[in-house]
Amino acid sequence: MSRADHLDVAAYALGVLDQADTERFEEHLATCWACAAELETMVPVVGLLSGIDGETMSALEQTHTDPALLDRTLMAVRLDRRRDRFRQLLATAAAVVVFGGLTGIGFASIAGTDDGPQVVAEPTLTAPVTGPPSSKPSDPDDPGDGGTEHEGEQHNQVDPTTGVKTTMWLAKKEYGTQIDVYLTRLPGPRTCRLVVFRKNHTTEVVSTWAVPNGGYGTNLNQLPLELSASTSAGRDDITKIQVQSVDVKGVASPLVTLAGL
Known part of the structure; x- marks a missing residue:
């Protein structure tokens, strides 16, 4: 029996021999313990190679004319399968990372060994992120709820x-006092002004504005009026603040008046 007959083991295991060659090899296999033993070792390899493409199969058919080609082909397929396995492990590791980030279970690391890459999950601890407890229930009409942050006492x-209706914020400043104003239910048209009253019974007009026909914070215009003004009066020197309407x-x-300040 020629050496080529012995090399038909891989082709026979893969099922690429034609009918005549298959029968010839089976006759040889019945009397050759070496080929029988090699064929037994090929069983797991056949499962590994079950997904190879037609080009590789064609190459295997040529192995009886080039003995070295079989070794090179099997090595290339093993490397390709190993790369596929590594890619699958990478995908698994990525899924572990995402899952660990969402649930706090842990994170995955990849270590290479002689038997191929391994995925190792390592535990971590995560703490829930919560905001500070609320000291009072939310008021949907309160401009400070979800709106612009204002400085000073409200x-x-x-x-x-x-x-x-008004909400005002008074903040002490080096130059005096900053006043932020939020107005609703203010009908128009009209001209308005913001007046500060001092302890010495003097007054100061710190801002003036025109109200359009629809007003502010009304059924015709739901948007509020927001403005900011400043006064040289110190916070402790202010007794009241008043929004006034001025006719022609x-x-x-x-x-509306804030008194007892």
Whole structure:
């Protein structure tokens, strides 16, 4: 029996021999313990090679004319399968990382060994992120809830006569006092002004503005009026702050007042 007959073991295991060669090899296999033993060792390799493409199969058919080609082909397929396995392990490791980040279970690291890459999960600890506890329930009408952050002490007032509603923030400054104003339920059209009253009974107009037809914070215009003003008066020198409406003759009337400051 020629050496080529012995090399048909791989081709026979892969099922690439034609009918005549298959019968010839089976006759040889019945009397050759070496080929029988080699064929037994090829069983796991056949499972590994079950997904190879037609080009590789064609190459295997040529191994009876080039003995070294079989070794090179099997080595190339093993390397390709090893790369596929490594890619699968990388995907598994990435999934472990994502899962660990979401649940706090841990993270994955990849270590290479002689038997191929391994995925090792290492535990970590995560702490929940929570905000500070609220000291009071949220008020949807409070401009400070989810709105612009304002500096200073907050004062709320609704005038029982005009219905105008305001929230004001007073902040001490080196130059005096900063006043942030939030107004709703303010009808228009009209001209308004913001007046500061001092302990020495003097007054100071710190801001003026025009209110459009739709007003501010009304059914016609739901947007509030927000403005900021400053006064040279120190915070402790202010007794009250008033929003006034001024008519065409210059006569002022109060719309809403913060008193007892």
